[in-house]
Amino acid sequence: MLQALGLGPAEEAVYTALLARPTASAQDLVRQTGLDEAETTRIVLDLTTRGLVAVATEAGSGVSDPADCVAGGRPARYRLTPPSVALAPILVEQRNALHRAETAFSMLTEQYRSTAAHPAGSVVEVVVGVEQVAHRFHQLQRGAQRELLVFLVGAPTAVQRDDADVSESSALDRGVDFRVVAAKDYLDGPDVARDVKAGIAAGLEVRLADSLPLKMVVSDRERAMVPLDMADSGDEPSAIVVHRSGLLTALVHLFEREWAEARPLYATTTGVRAQPISDQQPTEGELEVLALLLAGISDRRAASQLGLSIRTVERRTRRLMDLAGADSRLQLGWHAARAGWL
Numbered sequence: 001m002l003q004a005l006g007l008g009p010a011e012e013a014v015y016t017a018l019l020a021r022p023t024a025s026a027q028d029l030v031r032q033t034g035l036d037e038a039e040t041t042r043i044v045l046d047l048t049t050r051g052l053v054a055v056a057t058e059a060g061s062g063v064s065d066p067a068d069c070v071a072g073g074r075p076a077r078y079r080l081t082p083p084s085v086a087l088a089p090i091l092v093e094q095r096n097a098l099h100r101a102e103t104a105f106s107m108l109t110e111q112y113r114s115t116a117a118h119p120a121g122s123v124v125e126v127v128v129g130v131e132q133v134a135h136r137f138h139q140l141q142r143g144a145q146r147e148l149l150v151f152l153v154g155a156p157t158a159v160q161r162d163d164a165d166v167s168e169s170s171a172l173d174r175g176v177d178f179r180v181v182a183a184k185d186y187l188d189g190p191d192v193a194r195d196v197k198a199g200i201a202a203g204l205e206v207r208l209a210d211s212l213p214l215k216m217v218v219s220d221r222e223r224a225m226v227p228l229d230m231a232d233s234g235d236e237p238s239a240i241v242v243h244r245s246g247l248l249t250a251l252v253h254l255f256e257r258e259w260a261e262a263r264p265l266y267a268t269t270t271g272v273r274a275q276p277i278s279d280q281q282p283t284e285g286e287l288e289v290l291a292l293l294l295a296g297i298s299d300r301r302a303a304s305q306l307g308l309s310i311r312t313v314e315r316r317t318r319r320l321m322d323l324a325g326a327d328s329r330l331q332l333g334w335h336a337a338r339a340g341w342l
Contacts, residue, residue, distance in 0.1 A: 005090050010035060014043045015052065018080045023056040025075040044078055052086045053078050125241040126228070133227075133237050140219040140241075141167035144176050147311065149218040149255045152182040155189055172202045177309045179205045181255070181262050183212040193271035200267050205285075205312075207262035208274040216251060224251050260322070282323060282341055286316045291342055293317065294333050 002012045010033075017032040018024055024032070026041045033040065047053040056079040080086075127136050141148060148171055171178055180199075187193060187208070196206055218224040228238040242248045263274045264283050275281070282290065292302040303313045321327075324335035336342055 005087060005094065010039065011043050011047065014040060015047065015080070018053065018078060023077040023079045025077050027075060029078075048078070052081055054081050055079075123243050123245045123247070125243075126238065127225075127241060128236060128238040130237050133225075133239050136225060136239070136241055137217065138167050140217050140223060140225055141171055144171055144219040145174070146220050146309070147177045147218075148179070149216075149221075149252065149259075150178075150180045151212045151214060151216040151255065151258070152180060152186040153212050153215045154183070154185050168199060168204065169202065172199075172204060175309075177312050178203070179207075179255075179259060181207050181209050181212060181258050182265070183209055185211075187272075196265065196272050197267045200265065200272065206265040206272075207259060208265050209258055209262040212258060213254070216255070218248075218252060218255060221248070221252055224248055226251070260319075282320055286320055287341060289313055289316045290320055290332075290336060293329060294336065294342070 002015060003009070007015060013033045013035065014029055017029050020032075021028075026037060026044055029035070029044065030037050030040045035043075044053060048055065056077040127133050168178065182196070187196070196204075200206055214226050216224060216226045222244055224242045225239050226242070228240060242251065265272045265274050266283070275283075288306055289302055292305065293299075297305070299313045299317070300310055302308075303310045306313070317329075317332075320336075321329075321332050324332050324339070326332040326335055
């Protein structure tokens with residue numbers, strides 16, 4: 001937990017051990033953390049130098065240095081400096097460093113886009129080779145802050161499914177709105193249904209299409225990656241990375257069209273199952289949104305209460321209206337009551 005503030009695992013163990021008691025000697029901390037005495041002593045002295053820990057002095061003793069305590073025959077005892085005092089400057093510096101990094105990132109990105117020597121590269125990049133394709137794929141998924149749109153087709157070529165699952169979990173943990181359209185042949189792979197079921201439980205939205213024109217990942221609607229014909233690169237996996245442009249807009253529209261026509265996948269006790277074509281009913285998530293909307297709650301408040309993005313609430317509302325054949329939310333409410341949705 002404290003590694004983000006510059007404390008290593010051993011330092012965090014000592015720090016949290018002190019957090020649980022008013023004062024402690026190095027020997028107390030050795031027993032509590034399981035670290036050896038030399039390392040514990042070194043860590044305590046380092047934390048003291050950094051102002052995170054102070055020597056606990058007895059009233060009237062005047063002792064303020066651990067060496068004086070040892071010389072006087074008593075082991076030094078330590079206490080935490082109040083975290084609000086000691087850790088606040090570190091947190092401020094971390095925030096300032098992040099701000100400087102974001103500023104540098106923006107400057108470099110803008111400079112790259114405006115470089116006259118790479119007019120085509122500012123829109124499309126060609127990536128060749130298993131390692132390079134996998135690297136850019138993970139960059140797109142791990143760099144997403146708001147939304148990921150993915151087409152899954154057939155067996156993986158450059159990015160193995162286990163590696164993709166790690167990036168997927170990281171995105172879901174960050175609260176990224178993650179939507180996937182999978183072609184039927186993708187589910188034919190071993191253990192795919194199990195992995196998809198776990199993804200749905202973690203918040204992944206998945207729909208099934210009979211077929212898809214290509215594999216694709218779109219990150220924050222700012223960049224996308226699609227594969228190239230392997231025959232054009234000596235049978236070595238290759239892809240293009242598309243930056244903001246009319247081409248990227250077309251890829252996003254393609255995803256939204258396929259998403260609207262695909263059937264939702266939901267988890268069952270044995271795996272996953274697609275919603276039958278003849279049984280187009282609202283999903284559980286869509287009904288949660290509907291209940292709040294019919295109660296007069298705004299899209300923004302509904303998103304906050306359900307822990308969703310406003311885009312997700314708007315998309316679910318749009319699908320509800322499509323299912324109901326409604327042109328307004330008033331008509332949607334009338335149809336929901338008539339169809340017994342709630």
